[in-house]
Amino acid sequence: MAHPVRQPREKRPTHSGDGHLLTNIVAFAVMFILFALSIYSLTFFEKTNVWPFAVCLTLFFLAFWIPQTILGRSDTGPRMAKGDRKA
Template identity: 65%
Template sequence: MSKNATSAPIERENNLGTSIVLFVVMIVLFLGSIYSLSFLSLDNPWPMAVCLGLFALAFWIPQTILGRSDSAGES
């Protein structure tokens, strides 16, 4: 058996309202990246650049800033 038989609660949990707001903001970023593809053409590379930037933000912000990506070694 391990030393910590009881599981401690996560210290930095968000309440429901904050979680919903964060979810909506990330979904808006993601859908904005998809919407920018409607302006894509072979003459204009900027919609693809906007798509990649918004998608990267929609993925990176929850994983690194809001997530617990630095707690992999905790026991």
């Protein structure tokens, strides 16, 4: 036969979080709890007491900062700046 034999395709590339369902669910639950607690802390806010607002800002900051820096791909920034596109 004149047709070349097809080689089996390689496994498709894995994407961020692929195959880590339980880890993703736990991380989402923890961050959502931090976010919900930040909103709940505002129920204790009074104009004479600023601590609930400070707690709210801290928890809100952590709920968004942890996934974007610690759990995210922030460690690949220096490599990507050099032109290495492999994750």
